[in-house]
Amino acid sequence: MTPNQVTAIRVAMAFAAVVIFWSSDTSGTLMYWVGAVGLVLIVAAIALDGVDGWLARRRNLASPLGGQIDVLGDRIVENLFFTFFAVAGLVSLWVPLVFFARGMLTDFLRGVAERAPRSARDPAALRRSWMLENAWGRALVASRTSRAAYGALKCICFCLLAVELTLMRGSIESLAALPWRFAAAVCTQALVGLTVGFCLLRALPVAWEARATLASLAASSPSRPRTESATVSGARP
Numbered sequence: 001m002t003p004n005q006v007t008a009i010r011v012a013m014a015f016a017a018v019v020i021f022w023s024s025d026t027s028g029t030l031m032y033w034v035g036a037v038g039l040v041l042i043v044a045a046i047a048l049d050g051v052d053g054w055l056a057r058r059r060n061l062a063s064p065l066g067g068q069i070d071v072l073g074d075r076i077v078e079n080l081f082f083t084f085f086a087v088a089g090l091v092s093l094w095v096p097l098v099f100f101a102r103g104m105l106t107d108f109l110r111g112v113a114e115r116a117p118r119s120a121r122d123p124a125a126l127r128r129s130w131m132l133e134n135a136w137g138r139a140l141v142a143s144r145t146s147r148a149a150y151g152a153l154k155c156i157c158f159c160l161l162a163v164e165l166t167l168m169r170g171s172i173e174s175l176a177a178l179p180w181r182f183a184a185a186v187c188t189q190a191l192v193g194l195t196v197g198f199c200l201l202r203a204l205p206v207a208w209e210a211r212a213t214l215a216s217l218a219a220s221s222p223s224r225p226r227t228e229s230a231t232v233s234g235a236r237p
Contacts, residue, residue: 001055002055002061003052003053003055003056003061003066003070004052004066004069006048006051006052006055007048007052007069007070007072007073008073009048010044010045010046010048010049010052010073010077011045011073011076011077013041013044013045013048014041014042014045014076014077014080014081015080016041017038017041017042017045017081017162018080018081018084020034020037020038020041021035021038021084021088021162021165021166022084031166032166035162035163035165035166038162039159039162039163042081042155042158042159042162043155043159045077046077046151046154046155046158047151047155049070049073049074049077049151050147050148050151052066052070052073053070071107075103075107078099078103078154079096079099079100079103081154081158081161082095082096082099083096085158085161085165088165090161090164090165090188091161091189091192095192095196098196098199098200099196099199102199102200102203105203105207106203106206106207109206109207109210109213110206112210112213112214113209113210113213132205132206132209133209134205134208134209136205137205137206137208137209138205140201140202140204140205141202141205141206146202149198150198150199150202153191153194153195153198154195156191157188157191157192157195160184160187160188160191161188161192163184164181164184164185164188167181167184
């Protein structure tokens with residue numbers, strides 16, 4: 001199995017989880033079993049994010065195209081889940097909008113940085129560090145610790161939202177259960193906010209380093225010569 005196939009599988013699992021939660025109209029014990037299947041798919045879709053990179057390194061299959069496909073898979077999975085939970089009414093619509101805009105911005109800036117003239121540093125090593133030259137930026141964005149923490153945050157966030165959706169559809173009307181549901185909802189929303197904040201924080205190094213790159217490209221781009229008007233203002237024939 002190739003890394004790109006693993007990425008395709010994790011995207012398919014994410015879509016399958018959304019279909020399960022969206023179309024599930026069961027009740028009673030069966031509803032919770034269906035929810036459990038959806039949770040397993042969510043965890044697998046997030047956990048496989050590290051498998052494709054591990055396969056690429058182990059089998060020497062790493063390539064710029066594979067890296068772009070991996071990033072594309074990440075964008076599809078996270079935007080798919082947050083959009084679904086926004087449609088279900090569990091998160092604000094601004095959450096998927098923020099993730100979508102942040103993903104487009106950082107991918108654009110990385111693409112610009114990859115094509116910009118660089119120093120003598122190894123281009124392959126620079127690409128592995130997500131086009132970041134500063135050590136603090138690499139630690140915050142490209143390090144395994146940061147990526148693992150970000151993946152864990154998203155996984156826990158999606159799982160808690162899925163559990164909340166399942167309980168909400170279970171129509172639990174017991175007064176004794178209401179405080180627990182309220183506390184769970186508050187914790188879930190706090191985790192959603194933390195995930196969004198960490199998402200924006202990891203975009204800061206990319207935007208910061210892009211300032212110099214964009215300024216350099218703007219300075220090196222040739223300026224268009226001005227075209228003189230055919231008639232001179234105030235001239236008489």
